[in-house]
Amino acid sequence: MPDNHLSDHVRSAIPASAAVVMKGPGGVKITYGELIDRSAQFANVLSGVGVAPGDRVAVQAKKSAEAIIFYLAVIRCGGVYLPLNTAYTSSEIDYFLRDAEPTVLVTDASEIDRLKQVADRAGVAHTVALDALGAGSISDAADRASTRFGDIERGSDDLAALLYTSGTTGRSKGAMLTHGNLVSNALALRDAWRFSQNDVLIHALPIFHVHGLFVATNVTMMAGGSMVILPKFDVEAIIAAIPEATCLMGVPTFYTRLLACGRLSRELCAGMRLFVSGSAPLPASTHAAFRRATGHAILERYGMTETNMITSNPYDGERRAGTVGFPLAGITIRLADAETGAATAGNGVGVVEVKGPNVFSGYWRMPGKTQAEFRDDGFFVTGDLGRIDRDGYLTIVGRGKDLIISGGMNIYPKEVEVEIDGLPGVLESAVVGVPHDDLGEGVVAVVVPRSGAALEPRLIREALSERLARFKQPREIIVVDELPRNTMGKIQKNRLRHTYAGLFAGQGRRP
Numbered sequence: 001m002p003d004n005h006l007s008d009h010v011r012s013a014i015p016a017s018a019a020v021v022m023k024g025p026g027g028v029k030i031t032y033g034e035l036i037d038r039s040a041q042f043a044n045v046l047s048g049v050g051v052a053p054g055d056r057v058a059v060q061a062k063k064s065a066e067a068i069i070f071y072l073a074v075i076r077c078g079g080v081y082l083p084l085n086t087a088y089t090s091s092e093i094d095y096f097l098r099d100a101e102p103t104v105l106v107t108d109a110s111e112i113d114r115l116k117q118v119a120d121r122a123g124v125a126h127t128v129a130l131d132a133l134g135a136g137s138i139s140d141a142a143d144r145a146s147t148r149f150g151d152i153e154r155g156s157d158d159l160a161a162l163l164y165t166s167g168t169t170g171r172s173k174g175a176m177l178t179h180g181n182l183v184s185n186a187l188a189l190r191d192a193w194r195f196s197q198n199d200v201l202i203h204a205l206p207i208f209h210v211h212g213l214f215v216a217t218n219v220t221m222m223a224g225g226s227m228v229i230l231p232k233f234d235v236e237a238i239i240a241a242i243p244e245a246t247c248l249m250g251v252p253t254f255y256t257r258l259l260a261c262g263r264l265s266r267e268l269c270a271g272m273r274l275f276v277s278g279s280a281p282l283p284a285s286t287h288a289a290f291r292r293a294t295g296h297a298i299l300e301r302y303g304m305t306e307t308n309m310i311t312s313n314p315y316d317g318e319r320r321a322g323t324v325g326f327p328l329a330g331i332t333i334r335l336a337d338a339e340t341g342a343a344t345a346g347n348g349v350g351v352v353e354v355k356g357p358n359v360f361s362g363y364w365r366m367p368g369k370t371q372a373e374f375r376d377d378g379f380f381v382t383g384d385l386g387r388i389d390r391d392g393y394l395t396i397v398g399r400g401k402d403l404i405i406s407g408g409m410n411i412y413p414k415e416v417e418v419e420i421d422g423l424p425g426v427l428e429s430a431v432v433g434v435p436h437d438d439l440g441e442g443v444v445a446v447v448v449p450r451s452g453a454a455l456e457p458r459l460i461r462e463a464l465s466e467r468l469a470r471f472k473q474p475r476e477i478i479v480v481d482e483l484p485r486n487t488m489g490k491i492q493k494n495r496l497r498h499t500y501a502g503l504f505a506g507q508g509r510r511p
């Protein structure tokens, strides 16, 4: 049975070896010894202000070495880490704070005046600052705290993190992840991907999702390897980091942008041993082009906020383009009919269901929704449609859920539709994802005005910018007289996807 705490594992790394190397402004190198000491200081501050086991600590902070250390500190003091996308607007933050009732909110110093008001109204006791350079009121307090901290004991089933994921009903749900979920998945991935203390991971993902926070960070720390932290994805910075690194983890957009820059070569990537892709489907053509350019077969894996990572292509053996490989150690998957739950026969398509130590313990304060997503025998229904071939490789062929994935970010159309439908002059709307060369899918809103109303896409766009994070905002807004419906009166989103399929054709990354 693995030790419960991530920090138990982190402690076994060599104290003098680099854990986190932050590039860019505020660049800093932190050893494992310093990571343990500094996280103890943060943990002392958190305990000092009353963070008790199970209390939520919400963090909407820019990416920095200190932010990663702070995450470890929350885990060490028994708190529940609640990361928030830095793109979220005040109105989105308001919902999360009221729902999760955290004891502490950490925000960037430049946002503290605005967010403190939101936090105060939501009853958050402490709002503190941590900026991109790792400075701020929480760092100041940590400077004065002891570097010794006895980790609060937590069981495998105790909560470690709460990650919000939007829902098909438009209301975000907090996925409750336990210490057991995080530790078991990190160990499974570390072993599957052969991570060791010799690894140097280029970390260019945001740290508010499972991918950048758990997959990248936990796996590297569990192995005692180093992370080269880039503030965000940037082609030039990645190309500069590759010669010093061994691994990269990214969403498909990372790989299409790297290929488009034309500077990848076998020589450049000679010291790299692994490129991982996930969070959205990696086109087989990208896989092939990357192999031609670098000699490396990208390893594609599949996961979900509620389940951490579920499957992975093999480290040794064929990494089959277009597939997401096999279940990780200790995890079982099966395919079933979405409605009846009956097992899918042969190599047919069914909804992917999963069971194992990786699967979350439920949605925060939503027992009904939790129950609806689990089968009686404990399998979690992912909502993804898959097929398993004769050799056991899983392919994700589509989604049973109404979800758009743009540049690896999830957008639930319902959430956007609710906002558009609430605007004056709007009768109804339908939001769909259509192919986009750079982002995989681009968001399109098709809007019907009320009789006699004239709708201006520009005004809709302006109104949404106050309410929704930028990545959720439609890239195109199209006003039409009516939406296509089937005989039951249901909007036919497939027809809309078909009609607007070419809307972003030939559009790579916007200048």
Ligand code: MCA
Pocket (backbone or CB within 6 Å): 204, 205, 206, 209, 210, 211, 212, 232, 233, 251, 253, 254, 278, 279, 280, 302, 303, 304, 305, 308, 406, 407, 408, 409, 410, 439, 470, 471, 472, 509, 510
């Ligand atoms: C930024 N913008 C986006 C996105 N990102 N719009 C749509 N989709 C996006 N993903 C907005 C910006 O606000 C900006 O708005 C405009 O698009 C252009 O930004 P650009 O400079 O092109 O974007 P970027 O800053 O380079 O970011 C693109 C990115 C980034 C590198 C693909 O979105 C990213 O790092 N994505 C990774 C997300 C991730 O980690 N997903 C994992 C979650 P304006 O033009 O108005 O200024 S899924 C997960 O965790 C599960 C468990 C799993 O399986 O992994």
Ligand code: AMP
Pocket (backbone or CB within 6 Å): 165, 210, 277, 278, 279, 280, 281, 282, 300, 301, 302, 303, 304, 305, 306, 324, 382, 384, 396, 399, 405, 410
């Ligand atoms: P999230 O809700 O952010 O955790 O996103 C999880 C969803 O991302 C999954 O349910 C899938 O629909 C999708 N996803 C993750 N990895 C892959 C992949 N390799 N291929 C296809 N879809 C993926």
